[in-house]
Amino acid sequence: MRTALVIGTGLIGTSAALALASRGVTVHLADHDPAQARTAAALGAGTDESPEGLVDLCVVAVPPAHVAATLADAMRRGTARAYLDVASVKGGPRRELEALGLDLTPYIGTHPMSGRERSGPLAATADLFEGRPWVLTPTRDTDTEVLNLALELVALCRAVPVVMDADAHDRAVALVSHMPHLVSSMVAARLENAEETAVRLCGQGIRDVTRIAASDPRMWIDILSANPGPVADLLAQVAGDLDETVTALRALQSADEQKRAEGAAGVESMLRRGNAGQTRVPGKHGTAPAAYEIVAVLIDDQPGQLARIFADADRAGVNVEDVRIEHATGQQAGLVQLMVEPRAASALSAALRERGWSIRQ
Structure with a gap:
């Protein structure tokens, strides 16, 4: 890869551009807001001048709702040998592209599993993706050269490639990213009108649970609007667990010893299920979590x-x-x-x- 065009100079697009530029790739930057592209260029992510000819790779880093239209425009103009997007959902954009009747052999959907609470080019870093999974969702139509260029991008960003089906990816990120973000926001929302004396008692536990709730709501509306079904299904399951736990906690207030015992058993069951789930979270270097x-x-x-x-x-x-x-x-x-x-x-x-x-x- 010698040349690339990055469309969308927010956190992800600018970080990818910084990584490519630092490894000798000539990067062209474009954004619906020219000032944002100029900011990314000033950070060393590339040039905001349009490429004179065909680039090797076009990276579309725009919100999910705009992926298909942006890709379609770039593909119709023939800007690159290969095209990919880095949106956090994969099934919907591909189906939109198929509906437009485009030849999708030069396209592959991807998703780097990395981010920060802050957004925009000023939050970008060249090492944002280092050691992080980067999902690739090729299909039978994907050209081998396109897959190889996508793998080269992942390697230049020092990420770890993971190949998945697009819809399986969307269900997975609903579980490990989208649903947890909403739950974090729900917990943090309880603090909004809490007494100051209570908030002053916040410790590391509440900080851990609410950290991701600081993210930009506008960005998350775009993400959740593109993957609402799987997220809603998971939240319905969480709601069921909440109902059972509330019932168990109410039972602990009962004067009846049997009901209190049943309540304690219900709470313990929920906590132990949490223990079992937490042990499946990968530890250092993606291995099984160690007992430190x-x-x-x-x-x-x-x-x-x-x-x-x-x-x-x-x-x-x-x-x-x-x-x-x-x-x-x-x-x-x-x-x-x-x-x-x-x-x-x-x-x-x-x-x-x-x-x-x-x-x-």
């Missing part, structure tokens, strides 16, 4: 504290597998949770204590 031990370290909110902790862990010969930070409300301090292999936890705790760190159980 946490070494919790109290730190001040001062420059260089995290660097010192990681340097001291390195001196102790311990690999930190993951890290979380729990901030103390109203204090210039926080708790850094270092996740390590169980056999390394004692050695790391001892080494950090020797270097003056305050370890918490």
Whole structure:
């Protein structure tokens, strides 16, 4: 791949353009808002000038509702050897293209499973896709050269290719992305009018659950409008679980011992189902989740504290597998949770204590 045209210079389009440009591909940028394309160009994502001739690959990075029309326009103008989109739904846009009667041999639907709470070109980074799955949905009509160019794009962005059927993809992202976003928003909505004294008690749990609720609603309306059926089906199942859990919790208020026992059993069943589901979430490097031990370290909110902790862990010969930070409300301090292999936890705790760190159980 020597040349590419990226149509749509939001977070995903600009990030892909930055990755391609950093690896020597000449990237042309286009957007319905020329100012946004100029911003992406100023960031080093390419040039906002139109290509003089045929490019190798046209990447369409627009909202799902506009994918088919944008692709159809680019294909009719003959702008590229190959075309792909990066929308978060795949079945609908392809059916729209088929209805337009276009030759789809030069097209493949794709979806990089990566993003941020922020949107727009200023939120873009060249490493946004590194190590992340990038779904490809080829059909029997997809030309081999087109598939190869799509795989080259994935490789240049240092993502991990995953081949799926388009409709299977849409059901999967409804489960792992679209439905969780709505549930996160529903939980966060409970905070909108909550008492300030209650909100001040927010800890890491509520932060984890509501983090993705900060995303742009306009973007999510586009996404959910393109995949409403599978998301609604899943939310109906969640609603059923909520009804059962509410019934079980009400039973715990009963004066009848048998009803309280049934309520406790119902709540426990829900929690254990949650345990079982959570263990299926892939862990580090996509492997089965490992059982790490946490070494919790109290730190001040001062420059260089995290660097010192990681340097001291390195001196102790311990690999930190993951890290979380729990901030103390109203204090210039926080708790850094270092996740390590169980056999390394004692050695790391001892080494950090020797270097003056305050370890918490």
